[in-house]
Amino acid sequence: MSALSVVTADPVTDPRWRRLAGGPGSSLFTSPPWISAVCRSYGFTPEARIALDAAGEPVGGFAWVAVEDVRGRRLSSLPFSDRADPLTAGGPVFTALLDAAKTGEEQLTLRCLADSPAVADPRLRTVGEAAWHGTPLDAGVEEIHRRIASASRRNIRAAERAGVRVEVRDDLDAVHAFHRLHVGLRKHKYRLLAQPREFFENIWHEFRDDGRCVTLLATLDGEVIAGAMFLEWNDVIYYKFGASVPEHLRARPNDAVYWTGIQRGVERGMRLVDWGLSDLDQPGLVGFKRKWASDERRIVTLRSGTWMQAPEQEEFGRELGELTRLLTDPSVPDEITARVGALLYRYFC
Incomplete structure (x- = not known):
């Protein structure tokens, strides 16, 4: 691992990231077009670190965005995505990538399949679990x-x-x-x-x-x-x-x-239909997907660092929930509810 180097990259435009995103362990949610669509929609700036071997070839990658709003600052890999597995099968490579990200005490949240090397990193703790389903088209x-x-x-x-x-x-x-x-x-x-x-x-x-x-x-x-x-x-x-x-x-x-x-x-x-993430507290949805899928795995939510919310930030969270309840009332026209979603949805990440 002494020959490994880690560089900063834009996961939307860097050709080395695109190579990783088209290889094993990649998914829609780490693809440049998906990251571009999310970031353009919500005003995020994506960041990434790419691990290179001695020959300068990419052997791993990790991407996230920094979210900073009235709810505080936190890092997400990646927001509004089912998962964003680090693009490496090796634990030492992921360790180097997370080291280079220098997240420190900032809260970092990422979702990945349960066999990802990120799960074994002692800096990350599991805070949630969901189901994943797939249908091989073989x-x-x-x-x-x-x-x-x-x-x-x-x-x-x-x-x-x-x-x-x-x-x-x-x-x-x-x-x-x-x-x-x-x-x-x-x-x-x-x-x-x-x-x-x-x-x-x-x-x-x-x-x-x-x-x-x-x-x-x-x-x-x-x-x-x-x-x-x-x-x-x-x-x-x-x-x-x-x-x-x-x-x-x-x-x-x-x-x-x-x-x-x-x-x-x-x-x-x-080669596969990916039916995506299903929350385990929605057994009806999980059961419906099981009728179609022969593969079932777990997606875990991992978190590092701390996120101390000020009282006014906690109050905003409560008010956001109340606004959602009011503006999804059946008496509110769907057009108005849609416009409110366009204004507020970015705060749910």
Whole structure:
């Protein structure tokens, strides 16, 4: 390890980071286009450290952003991402990267798969756990259809009988249609604000080339009743966002969307469908994904340093929660709730 050197880099523009982000252990969330979309949407400046071997070849990388607002200063790797695994399989390389980051006593939060070398670093403690699901696309459509749960196969047929149709769209209007669905679901089911429409637009702009971003819209009698955004990176198709209209769930539109996403992944030559993070306190969502996925792992949230909030910062957190409760009330028009989300969502990281 004596020949190892660590350099500062911009993970959006540095070609060495792009090489790492296209290699083993990488994911959508450490890809330059994803980091660019997040940072442009929320006004963040990304930072990274890249480890180089004696020949100057990149052998590891670690990226984060510094968030500084009324809630205090903290470091996140990376905000509004399912996970951001350090791009190395070696513990000593990650140690060198974290040393070079010089986070000190600042609070650093990162999410990664439970087998990441970051988990073994004594400076980091586990503060949370979530589920991850994946479906290998190592067979044809018929074989994958046989592998999924029988309940899913029945629901696919039920959606067909009900007249559900799934459109595969790559245009910005479809993104806007999905966002309206997304705002409504988060507001009326969970009493939560939604990410700003600009975030979805930036994702589309970053991934639209070569069909790497599609919006699947399930319709019934001409009405959009469910949808999802699928993104591609490094031969993996990612189910990133999904939403549906609760009163139409008996038509099984979500099953129709999931199955269409799997078929597209096979057609595009992808090796895996990544179904993303599911909080363990949402057993319904975890159970739904298990019907489609044969792989299940754990995503852990790690934290280092301290974050001492001043009384006024704690008060802001309470007020933010109260504002969310008020502005997701059913009496508030969805358009207003969406505009509020665009203003306030950055404070939830």
